[in-house]
Amino acid sequence: MPDLLPILVAALVAGTPLVYAALGELVAERAGVINLGVEGMMVVGAVVGFAAMMGGAGWPAAALAAAAAGAALALPFAALAVSLGANQIAAGLALTIFGTSLGSYIGKPYVGMALAPAPSALQQAAGQIPGLGVVLGQLHPLVWLSWAVFGGVWWFLYRARAGLVLRAVGESPASAWAIGHPVGRIRYAAVLFGGAMAGLAGAFVSVVYTALWTEGLIAGRGWIAVALVVFATWRPGRCFAGAYLFGGATIAQLFGQTALAAVPSELMSALPYLATVVVLVVISRDEARLRLHVPASLGKPFSA
């Protein structure tokens, strides 16, 4: 089945930004903080990563810079939502509005520029591996890194003591505080991790996926990531699978445009957003099950 390979690769690449962004948001939400600023942090991450590449940095440095930018942007949100106990929905919206504008402000000189495709040495080496090399050789190392992040998040949440504490903070901050855990600091860390992952996700889009910068590049991927966390009922495994499901839907749309010429391309482009709505409805209609999985303190400020 040689024809399936490019589709598989394309779906994996399209799903990767969602893997990063959704896993980051998942960790923040498991600590009890809902951050609707993912879209804004992704936009800034995309610009910073792209600017770093244009400035001659390699992809690891660009990815690192984007992650740092995402985390830096998450900091004022954390100050509002965690330290000051502000409304998290409003604070997250502020972050998205701010980040989107900041992205266009910084990105102004780069509009319309594109990066020359250059497969990394690592990627070429992986291509030599017998069997798996056919797939691995076509995937950017940042795709592999996203798998490591998934493994790390899963291990952290379910196997590490610190992850247990983080989940406890999300379920019952008062109890966690009473037995001596620094609720505020843990929430800060979770939100900053979410910001770093969103920044990385943005950089993946601008540096690897499209290899160009234009306004509106992120196009709601950050919001889809937030929806994915609900879809995954706050579990990393489902989040990971869901990201590729959406990646696949995006690709199906591209292939569909050639196969179904009669269908307007705009309708095909709307598919990921419509799919998000449908998926949210399917998951949310079972209110009892949703309430079973949602972190009990999600969105509620805590002050000792």
Place this chain on the structure above:
Amino acid sequence: MPLRIERRPRPSRAMSWASPLIAAALTAAVAMILFALDGREPVSTLWIFLTTPLADLYGFGELLLKAAPLILIGVGLAIGFRAGVWNIGAEGQLVLGVIFGGWLALEFGGAGPWVMPAMLLAGGIGGALWAAVPALLRTRFNASEILTSLMLNYCAQLWLAYLVFGPWRDPAGFNFPQSAPLHPDALLPIVIENTRANIEIVIAVAAALVAWIFIERTHLGFQLRVTGAAPGAARYAGFPVRRAVWIGMLTGGFAAGVAGVGEIAGPLGQIFPTASAGYGYAAIIVAFLGRLHPAGIVPAGLLLALLAIAGDYAQMMLGMPSSIGGLFQGTLLFFLLAADVLTTWRIRRVEDAPLPATEAA
């Protein structure tokens, strides 16, 4: 004398109105830092940034032109926010207003003076229908209206793009993605001579008055406020929570739809794929800055309109990207939320009192 932060016995009303002013002052400070980093003289640049747009009557008209949709949508959204309904989809609801009103204008353009009011109504209905989707999904299937209303923004945008790139494209428009110019019957009348300020600002202020009476003086408005402030109490009192969701979503959608018609029947005069200048998102800031109260939303809308116009001028006069306006809008909301903390908390100096006997022992 150490300082102590303590919860106020009840939220301070004075602080709630002072906090937008604090936020505006802090935003101005950030703006000056940004100008200084850009190698400009901060104070005079800020002065130019804020006053140039208002230098003449035409500039004042532009301010009213931009403020009208912000006030209109802000008032509509505030009713929802007061009821605890997070409608983030005003941008898409505005686009539906463009589609519904635009269809009427293209179809019945020169049919008579009834076209323009009918467009406003059709636009409002379009926006309300688009808002009805998240309302239905929330009340029937428990789906978060934040995410569904936001996803529909992208869908509405794509729908409009399809129409303007396809069936609505002007055959005489040199293949540009734009509709034919709307018939003069379909355009909103100008209210101030020699400016572009049209009747929408009057509609917006009237809407603010009606919303004020509705939310503060009617029983239904009271039910909505209680539902937003204390859902448990509302349920206990037998106030229908679902109805609050519906009213909150539909008023926001209707207002946004009318504002959408205001764009094509006002400054644009024809239909473009980018008919909205981000009013749906900026109106969220307007609603919060105006304390979710119609009396506050009118000045808040004027301020945000000033920032938006100043951003455009900054591009023309100072050579800075116009996104700087949006940057300040986001900063303003950040500072507002931070300053709002002072409505429920206060900082007090604690006198050095002698230690209580129990601790001394």
